[in-house]
Amino acid sequence: MLTFAALSRYARHITSGECTNMNATQQAAPLSGLTSTQAQQRLAESGYNELTPPQPRRLYQIATEILQEPMFLLLLAAGGIYLLLGSREDALMLLGFVVVIIAITVFQAQKSEKVLEALRDLSSPRARVMRDDRVQHIAGREVVTGDMLLLGEGDRVAADAVVLGCNDLFADESMLTGESAPVRKSVGNPDTPPLEPGGDDQPFVYAGTVLVQGSGIGRVIATGRASAIGQIGKSL
Incomplete structure (x- = not known):
């Protein structure tokens, strides 16, 4: 069984700094990641950590859906x-306006599908996790809730996680919030309720965001469509 202190020693190798943002209780608490069996069970229950690809729609299908809207039928x-x-x-003139509106709506629908595809590409990077009491490098799509993520500078976060220990950890969350400045992360605990992305000193990292400084350790709380980036995908 590994402890926070043992995990922090690994995180220290990432940035050669001390993982000081842990309280005494956390440092002494026994901590291990999932076993391979547990990970496989959770993967079977919740599915892969990726955004579900939408069924591709042809132009005539999009146009047909638009023409079924009551407002267009009225026009x-x-x-x-x-x-x-x-x-x-x-x-x-009226029918010309209808054609223009249909063309704009079709363009926006296709653009939204491309954005969603881009979000899928960003949401499944490689990840370092603790499983079977050792560090493993796995595909981001295989990360499950409860996994212990090892976070380091330059990493693209594989899943939403609560930060349980960190050393000067900063993340670029511009893809979620539009804010260009990196935000500082703080330490939370597994019972900390999830918060929306944005703002300094939040104890969460989010799938698809990039860590620009520091190192840390986090426990995964949401994957795939349940993550913050997944919620954006649902709205498109």
């Missing part, structure tokens, strides 16, 4: 009425 009906009444110019 088409109004254009037809103008045409029947002999107001061809008004009818053509």
